[in-house]
Amino acid sequence: MRVLVTGGAGFIGSSLVHALIAGGDAVAVVDDLSTGTVANLHPAAAFRSMDILDPALTEMMADFAPEAVVHLAAQTDVQRSIADPERDRAVNVDGTVAVARAAAAAGARVMLSASSAAVYGDPEALPISETASKRPINPYGASKLAAESALARTLEGTGVDFACMRFSNVYGPRQDWRGEGGVVAILGARFAAGERPVIYGDGTQTRDFIYVGDVVAFILDALDAQVPLAGGSPDGAAYNVSTGTATSVEQVASYLRAISGVLVGIDHEPAREGDIRHSVLDPTKAAAALEWRAAQPIESGLAITWRWLSANLR
Numbered sequence: 526m527r528v529l530v531t532g533g534a535g536f537i538g539s540s541l542v543h544a545l546i547a548g549g550d551a552v553a554v555v556d557d558l559s560t561g562t563v564a565n566l567h568p569a570a571a572f573r574s575m576d577i578l579d580p581a582l583t584e585m586m587a588d589f590a591p592e593a594v595v596h597l598a599a600q601t602d603v604q605r606s607i608a609d610p611e612r613d614r615a616v617n618v619d620g621t622v623a624v625a626r627a628a629a630a631a632g633a634r635v636m637l638s639a640s641s642a643a644v645y646g647d648p649e650a651l652p653i654s655e656t657a658s659k660r661p662i663n664p665y666g667a668s669k670l671a672a673e674s675a676l677a678r679t680l681e682g683t684g685v686d687f688a689c690m691r692f693s694n695v696y697g698p699r700q701d702w703r704g705e706g707g708v709v710a711i712l713g714a715r716f717a718a719g720e721r722p723v724i725y726g727d728g729t730q731t732r733d734f735i736y737v738g739d740v741v742a743f744i745l746d747a748l749d750a751q752v753p754l755a756g757g758s759p760d761g762a763a764y765n766v767s768t769g770t771a772t773s774v775e776q777v778a779s780y781l782r783a784i785s786g787v788l789v790g791i792d793h794e795p796a797r798e799g800d801i802r803h804s805v806l807d808p809t810k811a812a813a814a815l816e817w818r819a820a821q822p823i824e825s826g827l828a829i830t831w832r833w834l835s836a837n838l839r
Contacts, residue, residue: 590631637687731771
């Protein structure tokens with residue numbers, strides 16, 4: 526298969542690109558390297574350093590002629606979205622439209638687009654299904670929800686099948702501890718440096734932490750799906766990509782302390798604006814449609830992540 530990956534030099538994207546190439550697929554990467562790095566790129570992937578809003582994207586994609594497009598390029602930092610909501614919307618909404626138009630013009634058969642648990646906001650009940658109320662509480666969540674609707678409008682009638690992947694909190698090797706809002710990477714980096722980690726809030730807030738390898742497995746399964754991904758219901762094209770298990774931030778810190786053997790204390794700061802108290806997504810739909818389930822227990826996923834962090838920070 527010929528697959529184009531936007532954001533393919535980033536955390537999730539580079540993990541996906543390595544898996545695709547290992548499976549024999551031809552891969553092209555589009556990334557402006559604003560958060561991704563050259564070090565993450567697979568040498569066998571065709572690479573174009575380009576903003577997804579660059580008009581030249583259409584020509585570039587037509588030249589590669591992908592059968593599938595996986596759109597992972599995004600502005601993912603909640604605090605940055607609050608500081609600059611216009612830029613957040615331009616990247617996440619206008620950028621998704623630009624990629625979708627280029628995919629359709631290039632003759633792609635399917636497009637998978639990254640969304641987020643942030644579209645739900647503060648949930649009414651847990652775990653959260655795809656049809657739950659959407660009440661994002663920050664500009665990032667609002668832009669990802671708007672991007673889902675924009676994707677559907679853009680691809681309707683084009684013959685391109687599509688799906689929106691509502692990721693829960695993804696962690697694993699290659700996640701940048703200096704950004705992306707990745708609490709595992711940030712806490713792990715502080716332990717690796719022998720410094721006291723900082724938890725915003727009291728630490729009892731919970732998230733649905735999913736290992737990056739499980740996210741990659743979902744994408745590979747979706748690309749190989751023999752049934753249409755986009756359904757007729759309002760959330761027919763949306764899939765929670767999650768474990769369905771809640772873990773507190775405090776528990777993650779405890780696991781990392783035990784795994785690392787770095788016995789430092791933890792500092793607490795006030796909870797940040799736009800942070801959700803509890804979030805865990807129901808992955809039943811993905812299991813039923815694609816027979817996919819997250820397989821990596823958090824303890825072993827954190828151990829793999831710790832080994833990568835300690836090797837790359839020391």
